Amino acid sequence: MTQFLEQIINGLVLGGIYALIAVGYTMVYGIIQLINFAHGEIFMFGAYFAFFCVTTLGLSFWLALPISMLLCALMGMLIDFIAYRPLRNAPRLSALITAIGMSLVLQNLARMIWTAKLRKFPVETRPSFLVANKIILPGGAQLSFLDLFIIVLAIGLMIGLNRLIYLTKIGKAMRACAQNKVAANLMGINTNHVIAVTFAIGSALGAVAGVMVGLREVVEPTMGYYKGVSAFAAAVLGGIGNVTGAMLGGVILGIAEVLGAGYISSEYRVAIAYIIMILVIIFRPSGLLGKSTATRA
Amino acid sequence: MKTRANFSTISLVALVVMSFTFMSCEQKVEGIKIAVAGPFTGNIAAFGEMIKRGAELRAKEINAAGGVNGKTLMLVFEDDAGKDKEASLVATRIATNRNILAVVGHFNSSCSLAGKPIYKRAGIVELSPGSTNVRVCEGSDWTFRNLYRDDFQGGFVAKYIKNVLTDIQKIAIFFDNDDYGRGLKDGFTNAAQKLGLDIVATEAYDRDNTDFKAQLTSIKAKNPDLVFISGLYSQAGLIASQAREVGITVQLFGADGVDSPGFLEIAGDAADGTYVSTPFVFELGGSEAQRVAKAFEAEYGVAPDTWAALTYDAVGMIVEAIEKGGENRKAIQKYLASMTTPEKGYEGITGLTYFDKNGDCIKPAYVKVVHDGKFVPAEKQMLDTEM
Numbered sequence: 001m002t003q004f005l006e007q008i009i010n011g012l013v014l015g016g017i018y019a020l021i022a023v024g025y026t027m028v029y030g031i032i033q034l035i036n037f038a039h040g041e042i043f044m045f046g047a048y049f050a051f052f053c054v055t056t057l058g059l060s061f062w063l064a065l066p067i068s069m070l071l072c073a074l075m076g077m078l079i080d081f082i083a084y085r086p087l088r089n090a091p092r093l094s095a096l097i098t099a100i101g102m103s104l105v106l107q108n109l110a111r112m113i114w115t116a117k118l119r120k121f122p123v124e125t126r127p128s129f130l131v132a133n134k135i136i137l138p139g140g141a142q143l144s145f146l147d148l149f150i151i152v153l154a155i156g157l158m159i160g161l162n163r164l165i166y167l168t169k170i171g172k173a174m175r176a177c178a179q180n181k182v183a184a185n186l187m188g189i190n191t192n193h194v195i196a197v198t199f200a201i202g203s204a205l206g207a208v209a210g211v212m213v214g215l216r217e218v219v220e221p222t223m224g225y226y227k228g229v230s231a232f233a234a235a236v237l238g239g240i241g242n243v244t245g246a247m248l249g250g251v252i253l254g255i256a257e258v259l260g261a262g263y264i265s266s267e268y269r270v271a272i273a274y275i276i277m278i279l280v281i282i283f284r285p286s287g288l289l290g291k292s293t294a295t296r297a
Numbered sequence: 298m299k300t301r302a303n304f305s306t307i308s309l310v311a312l313v314v315m316s317f318t319f320m321s322c323e324q325k326v327e328g329i330k331i332a333v334a335g336p337f338t339g340n341i342a343a344f345g346e347m348i349k350r351g352a353e354l355r356a357k358e359i360n361a362a363g364g365v366n367g368k369t370l371m372l373v374f375e376d377d378a379g380k381d382k383e384a385s386l387v388a389t390r391i392a393t394n395r396n397i398l399a400v401v402g403h404f405n406s407s408c409s410l411a412g413k414p415i416y417k418r419a420g421i422v423e424l425s426p427g428s429t430n431v432r433v434c435e436g437s438d439w440t441f442r443n444l445y446r447d448d449f450q451g452g453f454v455a456k457y458i459k460n461v462l463t464d465i466q467k468i469a470i471f472f473d474n475d476d477y478g479r480g481l482k483d484g485f486t487n488a489a490q491k492l493g494l495d496i497v498a499t500e501a502y503d504r505d506n507t508d509f510k511a512q513l514t515s516i517k518a519k520n521p522d523l524v525f526i527s528g529l530y531s532q533a534g535l536i537a538s539q540a541r542e543v544g545i546t547v548q549l550f551g552a553d554g555v556d557s558p559g560f561l562e563i564a565g566d567a568a569d570g571t572y573v574s575t576p577f578v579f580e581l582g583g584s585e586a587q588r589v590a591k592a593f594e595a596e597y598g599v600a601p602d603t604w605a606a607l608t609y610d611a612v613g614m615i616v617e618a619i620e621k622g623g624e625n626r627k628a629i630q631k632y633l634a635s636m637t638t639p640e641k642g643y644e645g646i647t648g649l650t651y652f653d654k655n656g657d658c659i660k661p662a663y664v665k666v667v668h669d670g671k672f673v674p675a676e677k678q679m680l681d682t683e684m
Contacts (some may be wrong), residue, residue, distance in 0.1 A: 003518035006543070010510045116339050118507075118531050118563055120538075128683070142544060217507040218535055220340055226505050261511040267474055267501040269511070 005141040007262045008255065013147045013216070015254025016154030020209035021231035022238070023161060024076075024202030030178045030241040031198050033092060037099040038079055039206055040228020041106035044221065046072045046207030047214035048114060054125035061127045065211050069204040077196045080124065085192065103225075110221040118217025121220045126215065150212050157205060158247050163187045166244060170197055178241070210228035230257070239290020248288060253277065324391050328369035329624065331615055332391045333608070334402030334412070335427075336379035340531050343559030344404055344604055348426065349374060350597050351605030352401060354589070355612040357596075363651025365616050366624065372612075373397060377408045378531075384408035385415060392419030396621065399424065399629050401611045404432030404604070405573060406447075406477040413437050421626045422633060426607035429553065430480040434656035441633055441656040442648070443611055444576040447477070450552055453662040453679070458523065459492045461664075461677045462548065462572075466674025469498040469521035471512060471536060473528030475553075481527040481552055497521050502532065509536050513543045522547055529554040541567045548572070556603050562672055568667045577603045577647040578663040578674045586646040608647030617643060 011071045018261040021043050049071045053064035083102050087095045165171040173194045176184040185191050213223060234253040238245025253273050260272030280288060333352045337345035356370045364370055374390060377384040384403055391397055392415050399422040403409045409428035416423040417437040422682070425433060425442040429450060434440045445453075458465050468489060473484040478501075486496055497519040500512040513536070516524060524540065524547060526533045533555040540549070549571040556575040561568050579590045579601065589609060593601040601609075615629065622632030633652065636642055642651030650658050659682050664675040 003514060006514045006517075007511060010514060014508065014511075111338075118340055118535070120563060120565070123565065125551055144542065213507075217539075220507070222340070222505065226507075244501045258511040261500075261679065262515045265501075266515070269501075269506075270503065 002139045002141045003262070005137060005139060007258050009019060009141070009143055009147055009151075010262075011255030011258035012251065013150050013254070015251035016151050017209045017213055017227065017250075018231045018234045018254050019158060019247045019250025020154055020205045020212075022235040022250045023158070023243055024206045024237040025232050026238070026240055026243055026246040027068075027174075027198050027202045029235070030243070031174065031195055032084070032088070032095075032179075034084060034095050034231070035099060035240075036199075037096075037228075038083075038085075038102035038106055039202065040224035040231070041103050041110070042072050042076055042079075042203045042224070043206040043210040043213075043228060043231075044110060044219075044224030045106065046073060047212030047219045047223065048110060048210075049207070050211040051119055051121060051214055051219050054121060061121075061125060061215075065208070068211055069207045072203040072207035072210075073200035076199035076206075077172075080196055080199040085195075088143070088192075107221055107224065114221065116221055120272055121215055121219075130215075146216060150216070153208065157208065159202070161205070161243065164201070170194070174198055209281055230270070233274060233277050237280055239284075239287025242287070242289045245287055245289035252288075309439060312545070328371045329365045329398060329619060329650075330371045330373055330396045330615075331429070331612070332373045332375055332397045332400045332402070333612075334375040334377055334384070334387050334389075334391065334400055334408075335404040336408075337374060337376040339378035339380070339565070341379045341529050341559070343404075343530065343557050343562075344379075347557070348402075348404060348608045350593065351426075351601065351608035352594055352612050354596060355609045358592075359612075359616055366372075367486065367620055370616065375402075375415075377403055377405070379405050381405075381407040381411040381572075384411040387645075388412035388415040392416060392421055397421070398624065398626055399615045401426060401608060401615060403428065404434055405475075406480065407475050408434045409440065409442075410476055413440050416440065420630070422615070422630050424611050424633070426611040427604055428477075430476045431484070432476075432480070438634060439630055440593045441652055441658075443607055443614065443643075443645070443650045443658060443660075445660050445662060446484075446657055447481040447552075448484040448487075449659075449682075450574055450662055451481050452488035452515045454525065454550060454552060455485055455488035455492055455494065457572075457574070457664055457679055458489070458550065459494060460679065461675075462523070464539050465494070465522045465548065467495045467497045467519070467521045467523075468497060469500070469516045469519055469524045471502065471509075471516065471524055471526050473504055473532060474501040475504060477529070477554060478527045481554075485525060485527065502528070502536075504529070507532075507535055509539050510543055513540050513607040515544060517543055517545050517624060524549050526551045526555060530557040530560035530565060534560045534568070537564035538567040550574075553603065556665065556672070558599070558672075559604060561667065561672070566670075568670070571588070571667045572612070572675060573665050573667075573672070574662050575603050575665055576660060576662060577606050578665060579603075581607065581663060581678070582646055589646050606647050610643070610647050610650065613645055614643045614650065 010063040023101050024039045049068040050064040053059045135143045173189050177194045234249035235246045238249025256276045257273040261269035335345045335348040358371050375387045377387045404427035406428040411424045417439045423440045429447045472478040487601045498516050551573045556573045618629040618632040622628040636651045642649045661680040661682050665672040666675045
């Protein structure tokens with residue numbers, strides 16, 4: 001029982017991280033039908049930006065997190081501006097290939113700047129409040145403050161994102177663009193502006209995930225590929241284009257991966273998560289929640 | 298706009314074509330070329346760095362002493378990033394370059410295995426200073442290594458635990474799901490069961506992953522007395538620190554893949570007390586080993602590790618084969634294949650190397666332990682080479 005509870009916690013943390021990344025994939029897809037493969041690399045850069053802030057600049061972790069979010073938001077918008085905007089009316093395949101190219105460029109850029117060495121946040125730069133404390137749950141299972149913080153932060157950001165999409169003007173504009181870009185444009189919505197904001201929000205959330213993974217695990221140039229592919233699978237599982245679906249998909253995939261490794265076979269840890277995804281896709285080709293275009297945003 | 302785009306495309310293509318042309322121009326050289334293949338980039342590059350320095354130091358010493366048959370020894374470094382796919386490409390590149398007489402490498406077992414058929418077909422010697430998987434030398438007369446195999450190493454670790462760490466009864470294994478990790482896990486499991494140790498958990502991990510908490514939580518639930526990590530230093534470093542985070546406080550034991558300064562850097566305080574088995578320990582080497590250690594430190598500012606030593610010896614062996622056998626690929630193979638008895642063996646800083654009919658060799662294993670953030674030789678060693 002203790003073990004089961006601890007595994008569920010591991011799964012929720014991983015799921016929260018996947019969800020944070022997956023919404024970035026799904027929001028962009030919802031609006032411009034582009035699978036932004038460079039998103040995993042933005043997640044990785046988020047981790048490196050925070051790492052750079054706390055080590056080279058000597059800033060506190062709590063300052064490094066928002067700085068990293070801001071930088072990644074800018075980076076997301078910049079990528080959209082230079083790589084995707086010129087292809088807005090080109091065939092979808094061109095944009096997809098560009099996205100893959102962008103991903104490779106960014107991954108190798110990180111390797112050139114920081115080398116492939118695994119980097120851990122130095123002990124003195126870690127927020128001691130989070131890493132030193134843990135809660136002992138009834139039954140003896142432990143929950144570290146860091147894990148709790150990641151889960152709470154992920155839930156908070158997801159609720160915030162949901163409110164943003166459904167209650168604010170920019171959210172309304174995003175939903176309008178998702179439904180019909182041309183019509184939205186005719187109604188006076190600056191679609192390029194809305195798309196840029198979408199990239200910024202998705203990238204900032206990806207940065208949060210990156211910083212958390214960097215803190216909990218390690219920072220390295222290929223982390224974006226590994227976690228990014230799983231998060232993309234989560235977005236597909238939930239129904240690509242659907243934000244709530246991405247959150248749900250992330251949590252399901254995270255828990256499936258951890259329980260699969262813990263109780264079935266750790267040799268097939270990732271495979272188990274993908275089998276679940278494939279099964280869902282077979283029976284619901286548009287994913288768990290992805291059906292009508294009206295819910296896309 | 299259109300013409301500009303076309304122009305830039307054309308110039309890009311031209312540039313690419315030109316760079317290929319330059320690359321394929323092989324220069325005529327007056328010297329002896331051998332390749333050194335290993336993980337010089339990627340997330341286990343700390344191995345590659347030591348391999349490169351070990352080879353460079355040896356080449357420098359050989360050239361200072363007049364070269365090979367009076368010619369300059371030149372090393373060609375080829376990077377496989379520790380990945381088998383890259384290794385096949387590297388192997389093809391080396392094999393098709395007729396100027397290269399032999400290969401020191403690869404390091405990872407999966408890379409040596411990937412290169413083996415290519416080197417065999419081309420007829421060029423592959424002498425690995427790091428691959429320990431049982432199958433590495435099987436089925437090819439062209440593949441050799443100057444360290445022990447994993448069935449020996451696995452058995453050695455099991456025996457060491459049984460004889461020296463006598464409090465240990467229940468063991469959990471956490472292995473890298475590749476050729477090296479799986480092979481070593483099998484060797485260890487067989488030996489441990491024969492010795493009456495309990496294997497309470499066997500968990501795998503994927504080398505690209507960095508989150509090991511799911512498996513570690515399962516391991517913790519089995520209450521082992523010791524966790525044996527069958528993998529490489531970067532993941533082992535993360536495993537050590539994550540193990541402490543999930544509440545595993547028991548003894549950790551790694552094999553030679555963990556024997557790298559990189560492990561200490563990544564694991565930090567969590568490394569303390571970890572045992573590793575290894576093919577060589579400088580502190581226990583002879584006077585020649587001490588001289589090389591000093592020269593290495595003077596040259597690079599850091600102490601050499603095991604892999605630098607084995608590469609240093611491997612380069613020396615190839616050079617001896619060239620001098621005594623002949624300056625062609627076949628002669629090198631014939632010379633190495635004839636080193637079948639201790640008398641015909643090669644006396645290097647890591648000990649005496651001679652081969653069985655596979656190209657494997659029999660050498661002892663050592664144990665190191667992490668003490669105050671440094672690897673030091675363990676108090677008790679078991680240097681017999683009986684399996």
